[in-house]
Amino acid sequence: MKAVFAYTARHWRRRRLLLAQIAGAILLATFADVLIPLFSGRLVDALLLAGETRDVALSRALEAFAVMVALGAGMVALRHFGWMRVIPLSLGMMSDIAEETFARVQRFSTDWHANSFSGSVMRKVTRGMWAVDQLNDTLLLALLPSAFVLASTTILLAVQWPLMGLVVALGAVAYVAMTVSLAMYYIAPAAKLSNAWDTRIGGTLADALGCNAVVKAYGAEHREDARLINVVGRWRKRSARTWSRHTLAGTSQHVVLLTIRSTLAGVGLWLWWNDKATPGDVTYMLTTYFVVHGYLRDVGMHVHNLQRSVNEMEELVELHDAPIGIEDRKGAVPMRITAGEVRFDNVAFHYGAHETPLYRDLSVTIRGGQRVGLVGHSGSGKTTFVKLIQRLYDVTGGQILIDGQDVKRVTQQSLRSQIAIVPQEPILFHRTLAENIGYGRPGASQAEIERAARLANAHEFIARLPKGYQTLVGERGVKLSGGERQRIALARAFLADAPILILDEATSSLDSESEQLIQAAVERLLRGRTAIVIAHRLSTVRSLDRILVFDRGRIAEDGTHAELMRRPDGRYRHLFERQLGDIRGAAE
Structure with missing residues (x-):
């Protein structure tokens, strides 16, 4: 009382x-x-x-x-x-x-x-x-x-x-x-x-x-x-x-x-x-x-x-x-991302009540404009890596720097507004298609929204709908198929045009017919920006500049696809060959 x-x-x-x-x-x-x-x-x-x-x-x-x-x-x-x-x-x-x-x-x-x-x-x-x-x-x-x-x-x-x-x-x-x-x-x-x-x-x-x-x-x-x-x-x-x-x-x-x-x-x-x-x-x-x-x-x-x-x-x-959990620090300033370099400097992190930390002294630098894939078994630390970049959690030791700026010392809004996300399971608002795509850039014109939809191979199916871009998608996008939801999420990322891009297997929900077109669009989207791709199908990271192989919270291997495949007993090679064998077995 x-x-x-x-x-x-x-x-x-x-x-x-x-x-x-x-x-x-x-x-x-x-x-x-x-x-x-x-x-x-x-x-x-x-x-x-x-x-x-x-x-x-x-x-x-x-x-x-x-x-x-x-x-x-x-x-x-x-x-x-x-x-x-x-x-x-x-x-x-x-x-x-x-x-x-x-x-x-x-x-x-x-x-x-x-x-x-x-x-x-x-x-x-x-x-x-x-x-x-x-x-x-x-x-x-x-x-x-x-x-x-x-x-x-x-x-x-x-x-x-x-x-x-x-x-x-x-x-x-x-x-x-x-x-x-x-x-x-x-x-x-x-x-x-x-x-x-x-x-x-x-x-x-x-x-x-x-x-x-x-x-x-x-x-x-x-x-x-x-x-x-x-x-x-x-x-x-x-x-x-x-x-x-x-x-x-x-x-x-x-x-x-x-x-x-x-x-x-x-x-x-x-x-x-x-x-x-x-x-x-x-x-x-x-x-x-x-x-x-x-x-x-x-x-x-x-x-x-x-x-x-x-x-x-x-x-x-x-x-x-109740405590907010993650708050802007007093005196936090807007972040200004130019090159888009991401650096983990002796980062330590553990979840809530977990006694065993996930990361211990994790140090890695992703150069600005570099396209990097994150691979590894489930629970190895890939998703946590990108969540820490967005400051959805605070590190318990060390620091994360973007273009030399500690993510703890900048406003969360300015940080996250410059990072575009395409999740594996896209979440849409029960609003119009135009509003969902435009969420990536408030105030975008209809022409800009349609251009982003074309880049994501979404314009054609939207145009076939009775109300077009004014169609309501239902709660969490339930009126759309999985592939359609994924394309709307991609269009949102195209429109955001952020200097840092995070994709969680962005093409995993697409049918084979449209996957090739979307993959080409994603390749265009990756150019000129720092891109971090969480890969579940290793074939999607072959063309990336660099691959980080996670294992129990540490980076076990780091290199290009060709470099990692040359390691006879390498983890990446083992994962790749095993997945390739599973695909061949399924095809037979």
Whole structure:
């Protein structure tokens, strides 16, 4: 709760004027509500005045009535103003929270994203946003006036009848203390668990729907149904316990309210019997109690709403407080890549909790404009090599330099914007083909986008589509074939025209008919820039300037295809011949 309130207060401070307007209007409206019972008592006394003419009694009653009407009108106007000002406050906070949380989540480390359900993260953000709206309403429009009513009513009653003030004060304190204790220590733990399972539902739904093609491929709809039924069942049990605790707490609060009401009415009768209060005073006491009762009754609901809001914001605040992982250093400057030389200088690296480092004192230089292939068994360190160049992870020792600039000392945006990536499994946005290709260079013209598509051998299939470049590709590009997705990724890289290019077997998903055309286009793309190619099929690296053979995190061999093939017991030769033999065997 402390963390949630601190988070909320930071956003309130950005809108101090709005907050002051809301608080001022609500407190004045509430004070008018407190004064109305006082004048209702005076109205009753005016009607019961003994020894006065009816005209005098009517005059005094009308005065009290006029004040009551004025107070009521003022209360309505002020409350309307306060509620209207809450709208820009809550919408502004919700907008800021959505934008800031999204920006923060976008910048979390690769490891964080690999270990998180996107559906669960979205649920945390959206649920937290709406919880902010409820939190503002509860604190500013409900609990603030309730606290003011209880304090001011107790003071007004205690000034005339100390015993009555004591009854109201003790009853209010007991009620609020019980309500807060139930909310924090009885309901909150159960609500936190039910919210966690609510988040799991979002993650389970997103996981199954995002992989629907796999579900259909294996006829696994019933399995996914059963998986969701299991999660929903556990959520239902947790939620039933939470709601039962809410109900029990509500009943307890009604018992306390009944006790307060009975005690207060009894004290009022005793004061009247002992000539310490007039009938108008008793009317004032009872009317005041009805006001206090309404606020007290609502306090229970508001405290529960507050507790629910806090529970629902907890995961959002945890997102905000989670470490970014890879951050720009203070004083980071934009990177300027000219030649594109990449140098690993005594680099050491290990993943997270892994005790054994992947790299120890790894040193290698890739000259600017050089085309280099990375080969080796799975897990040998090829992919990590290119991820470190992009600074998706930080090295644990040594440094990585591009044109003499340490990648840790430049802004990540400037670094990655000058490195074009073509992954083995291309990822596309559920946007138009033009937008997906244009992602490589914001602001590119339609002519530039089409030129890039032609270079990637994608223009022809795009032109055949009913909406051409304005065709939506579906989530993660599901409407396109694997080869078509790969060509769109290649077109994006052509358009980016970055000085450093990373390809993860960029032609592996293409059919044999278009592979030759794309390979020729890739050859053109490689010219004049530093290119690093992660090769799974070794035939694709034969024409490269240099090949680095990785083995258990070290570079076991380094040379051209011809040089490495001349080593009788070389790892590269062994890998190449084995793969060639597998291909011949498959052909036979």
